[in-house]
Amino acid sequence: MVASALTIAGSDSGGAAGLQADLRTFLTCGVHGLVAVTAVTVQNTLGVHDRSDIPPHVVAGQIEAVAADMGVNAAKTGMLASGEIIKAVAEACDRADIGRDRAVPFVVDPVAASMHGHPLFDDAGLAALREELLPRATVLTPNLDEVRLLTGLTVTGRAEMHEAAVALHALGPRYVLVKSGHLTEDPECVDVLYDGTDFVDLHGPRFATPHTHGAGDSMASALTAGLARGMSVPEAARFGKWFVSNAVANSYPMGAKVGPVSAFWRLAPEEFTPGG
Numbered sequence: 001m002v003a004s005a006l007t008i009a010g011s012d013s014g015g016a017a018g019l020q021a022d023l024r025t026f027l028t029c030g031v032h033g034l035v036a037v038t039a040v041t042v043q044n045t046l047g048v049h050d051r052s053d054i055p056p057h058v059v060a061g062q063i064e065a066v067a068a069d070m071g072v073n074a075a076k077t078g079m080l081a082s083g084e085i086i087k088a089v090a091e092a093c094d095r096a097d098i099g100r101d102r103a104v105p106f107v108v109d110p111v112a113a114s115m116h117g118h119p120l121f122d123d124a125g126l127a128a129l130r131e132e133l134l135p136r137a138t139v140l141t142p143n144l145d146e147v148r149l150l151t152g153l154t155v156t157g158r159a160e161m162h163e164a165a166v167a168l169h170a171l172g173p174r175y176v177l178v179k180s181g182h183l184t185e186d187p188e189c190v191d192v193l194y195d196g197t198d199f200v201d202l203h204g205p206r207f208a209t210p211h212t213h214g215a216g217d218s219m220a221s222a223l224t225a226g227l228a229r230g231m232s233v234p235e236a237a238r239f240g241k242w243f244v245s246n247a248v249a250n251s252y253p254m255g256a257k258v259g260p261v262s263a264f265w266r267l268a269p270e271e272f273t274p275g276g
């Protein structure tokens, strides 16, 4: 049986982040990708220039349609666009048995802004995220800006990442995975997983590339793919860290500013020989 993973996310026309990064990651992790599109962004390496949100009932409809017919082994969120969409997602996830203490593990990536600083939801979205999604999350995967937005804590080092994980765990998720990409002074890139009792430090090198667009989405979607394939949360977190480290190591320039991380690194070399 092929496992399936659902991403509930926005489209990035630049193909670096959003549902495009998620589907590419699912593919290279051997998982069938299902999608509930939340918004279409007009985006390139310079920023998010415009967007159109999908009606909440259409977002919910996509989740319920694929869950009822095809089955979902794990799900994740990316850009959720608005408070109304978040409420519709929460209700649809309940109907599809997705979420903490339910059958289907749920990775909530609390995407608040693009890497250019453009907000991807508003104040109503932040309140709905706290009330509706954090308590439903199997794993919450914030970056350090999202930690500050959700807890008020400013993280400048590894010890503070542990403090932030404790504060976030109190908001309801089963596990918290704090991502360390923004600690640029640290020679390593150590993410932290916390289950309410124990910390697991996920070690990895810090690569000196400017091209990291989509790293957060790729980490969360590889973690989701691992869960879809039956890994435990700690195992899937290690898998996600391994996947994204390689994706950053193989990132490439494209456009005027920050280029994408690569999911191609797992693909076999081309075997087709023209005329062969």
Ligand SMILES: Nc1ncnc2c1ncn2[C@@H]1O[C@H](COP(=O)(O)OP(=O)(O)OP(=O)(O)O)[C@@H](O)[C@H]1O
Residues within 6 Å of the ligand: 017, 114, 115, 142, 143, 144, 179, 180, 181, 182, 189, 190, 191, 204, 205, 206, 207, 208, 209, 212, 213, 214, 215, 216, 217, 219, 241, 244, 245, 248
């Ligand atoms: N320079 C780097 N070298 C190695 N790993 C990195 C680097 N930058 C980020 N990572 C890894 O990529 C993942 C995403 O981290 P980050 O904290 O940057 O999230 P993010 O801000 O959500 O990402 P995005 O750039 O997609 O917005 C983490 O697992 C982190 O360890």
Ligand SMILES: Cc1ncc(CO)c(N)n1
Residues within 6 Å of the ligand: 009, 010, 011, 012, 017, 018, 019, 041, 043, 078, 079, 111, 113, 114, 115, 214, 216, 217
């Ligand atoms: C559509 C979309 N989702 C997520 C992000 C964050 O990486 C982005 N820049 N764009």
